[in-house]
Amino acid sequence: MIEATWHSPHLQPPSNPLVMKLERGADLSEADKRTLETLSARTREVEARQDLIQEGERPEVVHLVMSGLACRYKVLPDGKRQILAFLVPGDFCDLHVAILGFMDHSICTLTPCTTVAISSETIAELALNHPRITRALWWATLVDEGVLREWLTGMGQRSSEAQTAHLFCELLVRLQAVGLAASNSCYLPLTQNELADALGISPVHMNRTLQQLRTVGLIVLAKGMLTVPDVARLQAFAHFNPNYLHLLRRARQA
Amino acid sequence: MIEATWHSPHLQPPSNPLVMKLERGADLSEADKRTLETLSARTREVEARQDLIQEGERPEVVHLVMSGLACRYKVLPDGKRQILAFLVPGDFCDLHVAILGFMDHSICTLTPCTTVAISSETIAELALNHPRITRALWWATLVDEGVLREWLTGMGQRSSEAQTAHLFCELLVRLQAVGLAASNSCYLPLTQNELADALGISPVHMNRTLQQLRTVGLIVLAKGMLTVPDVARLQAFAHFNPNYLHLLRRARQA
DNA sequence: CGATTGCTTGAGGCCCATCAAAGGCGGTGG
DNA sequence: CCACCGCCTTTGATGGGCCTCAAGCAATCG
Numbered sequence: 001m002i003e004a005t006w007h008s009p010h011l012q013p014p015s016n017p018l019v020m021k022l023e024r025g026a027d028l029s030e031a032d033k034r035t036l037e038t039l040s041a042r043t044r045e046v047e048a049r050q051d052l053i054q055e056g057e058r059p060e061v062v063h064l065v066m067s068g069l070a071c072r073y074k075v076l077p078d079g080k081r082q083i084l085a086f087l088v089p090g091d092f093c094d095l096h097v098a099i100l101g102f103m104d105h106s107i108c109t110l111t112p113c114t115t116v117a118i119s120s121e122t123i124a125e126l127a128l129n130h131p132r133i134t135r136a137l138w139w140a141t142l143v144d145e146g147v148l149r150e151w152l153t154g155m156g157q158r159s160s161e162a163q164t165a166h167l168f169c170e171l172l173v174r175l176q177a178v179g180l181a182a183s184n185s186c187y188l189p190l191t192q193n194e195l196a197d198a199l200g201i202s203p204v205h206m207n208r209t210l211q212q213l214r215t216v217g218l219i220v221l222a223k224g225m226l227t228v229p230d231v232a233r234l235q236a237f238a239h240f241n242p243n244y245l246h247l248l249r250r251a252r253q254a
Numbered sequence: 255m256i257e258a259t260w261h262s263p264h265l266q267p268p269s270n271p272l273v274m275k276l277e278r279g280a281d282l283s284e285a286d287k288r289t290l291e292t293l294s295a296r297t298r299e300v301e302a303r304q305d306l307i308q309e310g311e312r313p314e315v316v317h318l319v320m321s322g323l324a325c326r327y328k329v330l331p332d333g334k335r336q337i338l339a340f341l342v343p344g345d346f347c348d349l350h351v352a353i354l355g356f357m358d359h360s361i362c363t364l365t366p367c368t369t370v371a372i373s374s375e376t377i378a379e380l381a382l383n384h385p386r387i388t389r390a391l392w393w394a395t396l397v398d399e400g401v402l403r404e405w406l407t408g409m410g411q412r413s414s415e416a417q418t419a420h421l422f423c424e425l426l427v428r429l430q431a432v433g434l435a436a437s438n439s440c441y442l443p444l445t446q447n448e449l450a451d452a453l454g455i456s457p458v459h460m461n462r463t464l465q466q467l468r469t470v471g472l473i474v475l476a477k478g479m480l481t482v483p484d485v486a487r488l489q490a491f492a493h494f495n496p497n498y499l500h501l502l503r504r505a506r507q508a
Numbered sequence: 509c510g511a512t513t514g515c516t517t518g519a520g521g522c523c524c525a526t527c528a529a530a531g532g533c534g535g536t537g538g
Numbered sequence: 539c540c541a542c543c544g545c546c547t548t549t550g551a552t553g554g555g556c557c558t559c560a561a562g563c564a565a566t567c568g
Contacts, residue, residue, distance in 0.1 A: 076407070082410045084407070099392055104500070142353055142354050145395075145398070149328070152336060152338055152402060157334040157336045192547070201524070207548060208548090455556070458556085458558080459555085459556055
């Protein structure tokens with residue numbers, strides 16, 4: 001059962017994923033961490049394949065993913081879908097909407113998710129009284145932009161194999177950063193269809209690309225579990241350089 | 255001469271492009287506008303094809319384009335280049351670097367440019383004493399992210415013709431927003447090579463794609479001048495919806 | 509007037525989309 | 539408990555979009 005995998009004991013975040021993530025981007029005090037934990041305490045369970053927000057909406061609250069997997073996406077008039085980002089625990093859905101006013105894309109869950117809705121008043125209060133947290137939130141937003149640039153580069157210039165390998169490297173690192181991945185494996189309950197929509201290729205070709213990566217021994221992917229036999233080799237194959245994720249070295253050593 | 259076209263009298267911004275742009279994202283007071291004008295007064299001329307910043311750098315200043323055309327880009331180990339964004343007058347190059355610490359991509363001029371370097375102290379002072387300007391700067395950053403999402407969507411899901419048409423629609427609107435385009439035409443001194451690197455296709459295919467758009471009468475593109483005979487038709491062809499540029503309606507009417 | 513840069517065109521072939529269909533696998537219900 | 543169903547994955551066949559290589563042309567410039 002997909003849900004069980006994300007909730008299985010040894011992959012449960014040892015700490016709050018929001019705190020773990022934001023620590024990578026800013027120096028937070030103990031008080032800051034407690035504030036964030038309180039903030040993310042009031043959770044809500046959402047089923048798989050539910051829209052959290054839709055394009056055009058003007059949400060009053062900011063959504064946050066605390067467990068499960070979600071994605072940003074756009075749908076074109078002809079029905080084609082482009083997945084713009086995968087959201088893992090600790091990721092915000094719509095921090096930007098306070099300034100931009102409305103969503104220019106939608107967000108839906110891919111697996112059952114635990115989410116938190118944070119009121120805009122709370123965000124405003126953070127901005128006033130918690131400068132380090134505010135900085136960390138902006139850091140998270142800017143990292144999202146960095147990831148977007150890397151995806152664009154991959155889609156424009158990399159082969160489908162390299163692009164796929166690169167995505168797996170990225171997800172492994174991001175899940176590790178929130179305590180949801182071992183050193184060379186993680187639960188990744190994405191369908192090939194979803195992967196295809198993220199990489200901009202057809203599902204059939206996605207399937208063949210994965211088979212190719214499996215055949216050469218770069219990945220083991222089955223039953224929602226990704227294992228990377230040789231992480232350095234996969235990273236070399238994908239020319240993966242984690243700089244664009246802007247994780248502090250200090251935090252990485254911890 | 256490319257330089258001359260950008261400096262030709264009738265396309266000279268009637269007002270400061272930075273002010274014109276930021277007015278689209280926030281309500282600025284007259285004092286705010288004067289502050290921005292003062293800020294952008296100390297300009298520097300840069301030749302075409304010069305790097306303003308390179309990947310990995312930790313610039314001490316924030317760069318701003320006041321005239322000319324520049325781009326964000328990444329180069330892969332095999333030498334392939336992906337252009338991540340076109341920067342037009344009024345656009346910032348590296349606002350994010352104060353929080354992210356280092357550049358995860360490079361920026362170079364495509365035409366001769368006039369740029370401004372703003373010290374990080376000045377930015378910090380703005381953050382402290384000019385909340386509306388600060389908000390406008392964040393707005394600009396978030397719009398950049400929206401543009402990135404749209405580009406990703408185009409690269410993944412649109413045909414090369416639609417993607418190209420979409421880019422032209424975008425640039426026309428963005429240049430209009432800073433007073434550098436007429437209602438259906440603008441100077442656009444991009445080589446087909448540069449366009450190809452932005453769209454993620456080969457230069458040869460870029461050439462054929464442009465010919466196709468010309469043949470069906472959607473665009474006229476020659477000598478660095480883009481003319482769109484029927485803007486609504488081009489927008490319909492590209493399924494262009496300017497929402498993602500987040501230009502305030504209020505300002506759009508002005 | 510060579511040299512450089514950008515644009516254009518042709519030929520051949522690969523990558524990838526599309527269409528179609530068959531085989532797992534979990535879940536449901538009789 | 540097994541038949542059935544839906545979702546996902548896999549496989550084959552075919553065609554087209556796009557890449558690469560290669561060469562010719564136009565415009566600009568020292």
